[in-house]
Amino acid sequence: xxxxxxxxxxxxxxxxxxxxxxxxxxxxxxxxxxxxxxxxxxxxxxxxxxxxxxxxxxxxxxxxxxxxxxxxxxxxxxxxxxxxxxxxxxxxxxxxxx
Amino acid sequence: xxxxxxxxxxxxxxxxxxxxxxxxxxxxxxxxxxxxxxxxxxxxxxxxxxxxxxxxxxxxxxxxxxxxxxxxxxxxxxxxxxxxxxxxxxxxxxxxxxxxxxxxxxxxxxxxxxxxxxxxxxxxxxxxxxxxxxxxxxxxxxxxxxxxxxxxxxxxxxxxxxxxxxxxxxxxxxxxxxxxxxxxxxxxxxxxxxxxxxxxxxxxxxxxxxxxxxxxxxxxxxxxxxxxxxxxxxxxxxxxxxxxxxxxxxxxxxxxxxxxxxxxxxxxxxxxxxxxxxxxxxxxxxxxxxxxxxxxxxxxxxxxxxxxxxxxxxxxxxxxxxxxxxxxxxxxxxxxxxxxxxxxxxxxxxxxxxxxxxxxxxxxxx
Ligand code: SF4
Numbered sequence: 001x002x003x004x005x006x007x008x009x010x011x012x013x014x015x016x017x018x019x020x021x022x023x024x025x026x027x028x029x030x031x032x033x034x035x036x037x038x039x040x041x042x043x044x045x046x047x048x049x050x051x052x053x054x055x056x057x058x059x060x061x062x063x064x065x066x067x068x069x070x071x072x073x074x075x076x077x078x079x080x081x082x083x084x085x086x087x088x089x090x091x092x093x094x095x096x097x098x
Numbered sequence: 099x100x101x102x103x104x105x106x107x108x109x110x111x112x113x114x115x116x117x118x119x120x121x122x123x124x125x126x127x128x129x130x131x132x133x134x135x136x137x138x139x140x141x142x143x144x145x146x147x148x149x150x151x152x153x154x155x156x157x158x159x160x161x162x163x164x165x166x167x168x169x170x171x172x173x174x175x176x177x178x179x180x181x182x183x184x185x186x187x188x189x190x191x192x193x194x195x196x197x198x199x200x201x202x203x204x205x206x207x208x209x210x211x212x213x214x215x216x217x218x219x220x221x222x223x224x225x226x227x228x229x230x231x232x233x234x235x236x237x238x239x240x241x242x243x244x245x246x247x248x249x250x251x252x253x254x255x256x257x258x259x260x261x262x263x264x265x266x267x268x269x270x271x272x273x274x275x276x277x278x279x280x281x282x283x284x285x286x287x288x289x290x291x292x293x294x295x296x297x298x299x300x301x302x303x304x305x306x307x308x309x310x311x312x313x314x315x316x317x318x319x320x321x322x323x324x325x326x327x328x329x330x331x332x333x334x335x336x337x338x339x340x341x342x343x344x345x346x347x348x349x350x351x352x353x354x355x356x357x358x359x360x361x362x363x364x365x366x367x368x369x370x371x372x373x374x375x376x377x378x379x380x381x382x383x384x385x386x387x388x389x390x391x392x393x394x395x396x397x398x399x400x401x402x403x404x405x406x407x408x409x410x411x412x413x414x415x416x417x418x419x420x421x422x423x424x425x426x427x428x429x430x431x432x433x434x435x436x437x438x439x440x441x442x443x444x445x446x447x448x449x450x451x452x453x454x455x456x457x458x459x460x461x462x463x464x
Contacts, residue, residue, distance in 0.1 A: 003134060004240065004292040004318075004348070006101040019250040019360070028099035035217060035247055038357035047101065049295055049348050052187075052237075053215030054244035056295045057354040063346035064101060067321050071113055074328070 004049040006059050007034070012042060025050060101347070105319030106142075114324035115147040118331060126334050127153040127283045128327060129276070129419050131269060132290035133160030133447030134318050140452040142320045144327075152331065155283065155419035156452075158272055159290055161236045162189045162445035163417060164372040165265050167405040170195035173234050173263055175400035177203040177210050182398075183226065185219040186234035188212045189445045194438055196405045200234075216248035216262070223252065223260035232394045233262040240292040242266050242383055243357040246364035249385070249392055261394040266383035267370055269293050270301045275378050276418060277309040284419065286330040288316040288323070291345040296361070298353025302341045310339050317345040364389055373441055374407065374414035413440035416449050423450040430458050 007025040015021055018037055025034040025048065035054045036042045047059035130136060136156045139145055145154050158164055174195045177184035184200065191200045191212060204210040213219055216233050223231035235245045245266065252260040269290060276282060289302055294315045306313045312333035316326030326344040333340060343349055361383075370382025385393050407413065410428045415421035423429050423442070433439040435451050442448030446455070 004295065006099075017254055019247055019254060028102075035244065037247055038243055038354055038360060040356050049292070051240050051292060052244045053217050054247060054357075056240065056243070056292060056357060057348060057350075059101065060347045060350075065104070066346045067105060067325050067344075068110065070325055071110055071117075074117060 004051045004056055006047055007032070007050055009036070009042060009044050009046045009048060012036065012044060023055075025055070102319065105317070105321040107321065111142075111144075111147065111320055111324055114321065114328060118152065118324070118328050119149050121328065121331055121335060122149055122151055123335060125151045125153065126285055126331060127155055128286045128288065128330055129155040129157045129284040130288040130316070130323070131157040131159040131273060132288075132293070132318075133163065133445065133449075134292075135159070135288060135290070135316065135323055136449055137447050137452050138318055138320060138323055140456045143456075144320060144323055147324075148327070152327070154327075156416070156422075156449040157276070157287075157419055158372065158375060158417040159238070159269070160442070160445050160447040160449075161238055161241070161265075161267055162187075162193060163413070163441040163448045164267060164375065165190070165193065165236050165441070166371045166373045167194075167196055167407065168371075168403065169263065169265050170199070171197070171405065172395065172400055174198050174200060174203055176232055176263065176394060176398045177208050178206075179230075179398060179400075181228075182230045182232055183209045183211060183222060184232050184234070185211050185213045185216075185222065187236065189447075190234055190236060192438065193441055193444045216245050217251065219262075220248050220251050220255070220257070220260060223257045224255055227259060229259060230397075231260050232398075233260075235262045235264045235266060237266055238269055238290065238293050239297045239361070240290075240295070242361045242365060243296060246361045249364045249389055250360070252392060253389070258391070261392045261397045262385075263394040264365075264384055265370070266365065267372065268367070268381050268383070270305060271378050271381035272372065272375070273302075273305060274309075275375065275381075277305070277311065279418070281420065284311065286311055286334055287313045288326045288330060289313050289341075291315060291317040291322070291348060294343075294345065294349045294353065296354055296357050298351050299341050299343065299349065300351060306339055306341050312339050313341045315341070315343045315345050315349050317348065372417075374417040408439050411440035413442050413450070416440075416442050423453040424457075426450070430454060 365383035
């Protein structure tokens with residue numbers, strides 16, 4: 001229900017009333033018309049999180065890979081043997097790529 | 099897809115799982131508030147990657163599941179009226195009311211349509227001046243801005259044939275109800291990422307402090323959830339109580355002011371009844387007086403009265419995280435996604451439906 005999908009703004013169509021400000025957003029090749037009224041200074045090329053046809057916020061591209069940095073940091077910090085995943089890999093067949 | 103598939107990387111998931119195993123020294127119970135997260139957890143088997151000492155409790159975070167029966171009955175009654183086109187998100191169509199669901203109305207000739215966005219319903223109203231278009235507005239703070247935008251657009255277009263049945267619910271008061279109950283086993287929370295994309299997380303800071311529980315704002319992909327769990331466990335193991343943000347790419351502490359403003363200009367806070375939980379003060383949105391002409395409840399005077407749930411259904415316990423779907427005697431027998439007895443079996447994000455789809459099917463195949 002609270003699904004939010006990241007997409008890239010390809011085109012912005014202005015309107016005199018800001019509540020009608022929309023743009024074409026590209027979701028991995030699929031273009032959709034999205035309301036941009038909630039995005040301050042929206043620009044072509046910005047990434048946004050879209051829910052039910054409304055852009056909730058800009059996506060912070062600099063932070064996008066933090067999840068991997070954190071993984072690296074905590075494993076280095078704790079000097080944890082990350083190869084030691086054997087015991088659980090059998091259960092993980094459901095975590096899939098892509 | 100960029101910014102999606104990376105976060106499903108199996109190798110990184112296994113690393114997170116290994117780190118979590120090394121970290122925990124005792125039993126902990128963490129609740130994920132949002133149904134979208136429940137769905138990811140059960141679908142990808144994240145709970146099965148965790149050590150047995152980490153217990154994930156599924157929270158009430160599915161707005162479809164908590165919409166009270168009375169309101170479904172009201173929707174069903176309005177959808178059955180002549181000249182009405184009743185629009186809703188897909189999941190709402192099969193939620194059982196006390197005598198029918200919305201699909202039942204459609205089957206008997208009512209005009210019930212699924213829409214992707216409330217704004218589609220506004221366009222429909224503009225294109226069908228002879229019809230009454232009613233939108234069933236359910237959702238958390240994530241959905242409230244787009245519902246509000248639809249109302250503002252309808253106002254701007256001076257539409258008098260558009261209205262909505264509003265059942266918006268708010269997350270923080272529900273977290274408080276769970277934490278303040280006597281038998282609460284929850285020691286840490288994963289807060290719902292997209293709710294916080296809009297709202298930020300300042301509202302959670304006094305809650306974490308008052309109840310002494312760490313809260314980690316968390317995203318929806320498998321790696322997000324594993325990182326969120328790791329951050330939460332780290333706080334628990336260290337005896338810290340903070341509000342932390344895992345979902346940095348989408349959430350800032352203040353949230354998105356522009357979206358909040360749109361939402362607040364249309365809605366005001368009200369008490370709301372949650373299916374299976376009861377009335378929670380200050381836990382919903384209703385239209386402000388200025389927009390009352392868009393209120394379908396006022397426009398169409400259909401009667402509705404308080405209704406009890408089917409006795410066999412323990413959805414209240416499931417929604418509060420006290421019981422698991424497997425503990426319900428009707429689970430997978432009388433109650434299935436095709437014939438749901440309670441709302442958590444209807445929405446794909448409901449805990450019962452997620453267990454039915456990903457767990458029962460798998461057990462049967464083994
Ligand atoms: S399995 Fe069905 S009857 Fe049992 S709690 Fe879930 S929704 Fe209710």
